[in-house]
Amino acid sequence: MVRVLFLHPDLGIGGAERAVIDAALALKSKNHEVQFVTAHHDPSHCFQETKDGTLKVTCVGDWLPRKVFGRFYALCAYIRMIYAAFYVVVSPSMQHDVVFCDQISACIPVLLLSSARVLFYCHFPDMLLTTRKSFLKTLYRKPIDKLEEYTTGMAHKVLVNSHFTAGIFKETFKSLGHVQPAVLYPIPDFDALNKAVDKEFVEKLPQKPFLFLSINRYERKKNISLAVMAFELLVEKHGISKVHLIIAGGYDERVTENREYYKELKDLVDHLSLTDHVTFLRSFSDAQKRSLLSSATCLLYTPENEHFGIVPIEAMYLQCPVIAANSGGPLETVADGATGYLCDPAPDKFSEAMSKFVEDENLHKKLGEAGKQRVIQKFSFKQFTEQLCDIVENLAQDKSHNISPIWILTIISLVFLIIVIYLPWF
Known part of the structure; x- marks a missing residue:
């Protein structure tokens, strides 16, 4: 049995949420232990499996702002996920062998402070989901984009949702030529x-x-x-x-x-x-x-x-x-x-x-x-389950690709430096 903890920014209703829930159900069907940690979970606006207790959900850091003066959505999302990652690392109730995180990679250096293996699911590079219509927006996004690229490369394993996304991943993250993302198609919940x-x-x-x-x-x-x-x-x-x-x-x-x-x-x-x-x-x-x-x-x-x-x-x-x-x-x-x-x-x-x-x-x-x-x-649930379980089980057993704690602390310091730089904007 592998203990898998899913770390997701906002466990509401959407394609990304459906994908991680299906992943959790697939692992659970093979008797692996799964739980979620998220920065936001509203029982009135979520999928049934997280509402009825089929999947255990712990919500932390929802008191942190989602935006400041109607802006800085990305930065606030990064702060919320980093806070949740620290909770995962220090909380004695968060026992896990593998952390499955998605959407925001800035939390990965924090997760590496534990002995768990980190699996990052890249739905799509976040830097491509926003426009750069002004110089200030470009200036604001530049360090965030760089941080996304570097921290994505720190995961022990990277998954993408299609061959199309795999191609975009290679084109976007130029410095990650050594990373070979595996394709794991999301699947419908047949039941x-x-x-x-x-x-x-x-x-x-x-x-x-x-x-x-x-x-x-x-x-x-x-x-x-x-x-x-x-x-x-x-x-x-x-x-x-x-x-x-x-x-x-x-x-x-x-x-x-x-x-x-x-x-x-x-x-x-x-x-x-x-x-x-x-x-x-x-x-x-x-x-x-x-x-x-x-x-x-x-x-x-x-x-x-x-x-x-x-x-x-x-x-x-x-x-x-x-x-x-x-x-x-x-x-x-x-x-x-x-x-x-x-x-x-x-x-x-x-x-x-x-x-x-x-x-x-x-x-x-x-x-x-x-x-x-x-x-x-x-796109059967059986194929999805077998592929995901193989990935998770092999990752849990693989102790290679360990990163120096000094390097991890350096990256974490860089994350907080970026936040401090932005604080005057608030």
């Missing part, structure tokens, strides 16, 4: 997907022959407006009597962007006179998500260069074809023309693919059946 749909919820869905569905967090990078504009073109071509668009997404009232983008999308729908033909849902349950995917004609997956994306896999498993942007993770998950369509991220291209389902009523069933078979063959 959850096999549960019954919410019949009462299904009955309340718009009664149209063709329901097009978007499932993404309410974030601008998810490009949900593309689904709205493509739907407008579809309406122009086929009329409004047969089609309806449902936009469902993770939503957190604490997150300013969630609130702003939700309003922007509502305003766009109003401007296009589609208010009665587009339904918005926020923070739905797992049963409602299954119901949506089981009822939809197809899923519109609009993010560009998405590093993986678990929703297309969940959709295909529930026999819901996928129309996705032809970049990033969907290139590895969606079979173009067989389980859905990969399109340029333009309204006319998405609309053309949507029209195929309206014009051929048998297409949904044909592509849906092929999608489920593809998921079973390539």
